Amino acid sequence: MFGRSRVLVGVAGVVAAVAVLAGCGGGLPSALKDPGSGGVEALRVTLREALADHDGRRQCELFAPVLLEGRGGSVAACARSLGERGLPYMGSPKAYVAGGRIEFRGSEAFYLIPFGTVPSEDPGEFESESPQVAFSAVYVEGSWRVVEREGSAGYGEGEEG
Numbered sequence: 188m189f190g191r192s193r194v195l196v197g198v199a200g201v202v203a204a205v206a207v208l209a210g211c212g213g214g215l216p217s218a219l220k221d222p223g224s225g226g227v228e229a230l231r232v233t234l235r236e237a238l239a240d241h242d243g244r245r246q247c248e249l250f251a252p253v254l255l256e257g258r259g260g261s262v263a264a265c266a267r268s269l270g271e272r273g274l275p276y277m278g279s280p281k282a283y284v285a286g287g288r289i290e291f292r293g294s295e296a297f298y299l300i301p302f303g304t305v306p307s308e309d310p311g312e313f314e315s316e317s318p319q320v321a322f323s324a325v326y327v328e329g330s331w332r333v334v335e336r337e338g339s340a341g342y343g344e345g346e347e348g
């Protein structure tokens with residue numbers, strides 16, 4: 188009986204190790220490949236989790252190649268730069284709750300939240316009650332990736348794109 192417990196503990200350890208290895212460097216969630224709103228929602232969830240976990244490396248894995256290049260060219264360099272240069276999206280996980288509006292313009296998407304959902308990070312937004320852009324994304328290399336966040340002025344006011 189004591190031997191069986193050791194075997195079970197050993198098997199459980201192997202299963203846990205495989206799960207950890209699968210999670211590390213396992214790449215981006217496949218749901219990000221959906222070119223529609225499902226992919227943007229997957230990006231929202233993944234980004235929220237990375238922010239809540241204070242995981243700069245995971246955040247940088249979600250960056251578009253041009254944004255990653257501008258932050259050192261590698262995920263590691265990008266992760267080191269996040270604190271120094273700020274975030275290209277709202278930094279509060281509260282901005283990423285379900286129910287925001289997704290606006291598409293070609294291969295770009297903007298995740299919009301109601302004004303005042305989180306404290307504004309843009310002083311110009313105090314002059315308007317337009318929706319705030321939590322993050323901007325582009326569909327590149329077959330998946331949604333984060334790009335520099337555009338301001339929210341004009342959103343919801345019939346601006347053409």
